[in-house]
Amino acid sequence: MDACCTATRRGVIGGVVAALVLAPPRLALARPSLQEAVASFAGGAEVQEGRVTLDIAPLVENGNAVGLSVAVDSPMQPEDFVRRIGLFNERNPQADIAVFHLGPRAGRAAVSTRIRLATSQQVVAVAEMSDGSFWAQSGSVIVTLAACIESL
DSSP: OOOHHHHHHHHHHHHHHHHHHHSSSOEHHHHOOHHHHHHHHTTTOEEEEEEEEEEEEEEEEETTSEEEEEEEEEOTTTTBBBEEEEEEEESSSSSSSEEEEEEEGGGGGGEEEEEESSEEEEEEEEEHHHHHHOOEEEEEEEEEESOOOOOO
8 A cells, every 4th residue: 555545544534533522512402391292293283181091000110111001082983083192201311202103994093002211200192183183191100110220
């Protein structure tokens, strides 16, 4: 290899490393609040209480696998059905947990899953109906052994 190319390559690599070390740190994007996440899901529309049943234990021993189910009062017919069900939390690193897309052929408006909860917090389920309305229910969960904790 030519000594000229080696020197140039070293100079480029050194410049890149210097730029990375000396560059100002990027500001981390702020996590949206629970209310902001729900408002974003609803597109600014009013979210009403009712029609949604969130089944989650009020006290869980381990936040690594918290079971929950959501059911929405809907006939699931072409003229009246649930489009989406969104799950949101108050204190995890990300405010949104999951979004389930449904339609009239789903037969029933119900989903169940397991989630991780970093600590005790509020969980909210929001349903978007085919008429554009949004319905919600929330539940508070006390977690005795939080998820996402680094072990030494």
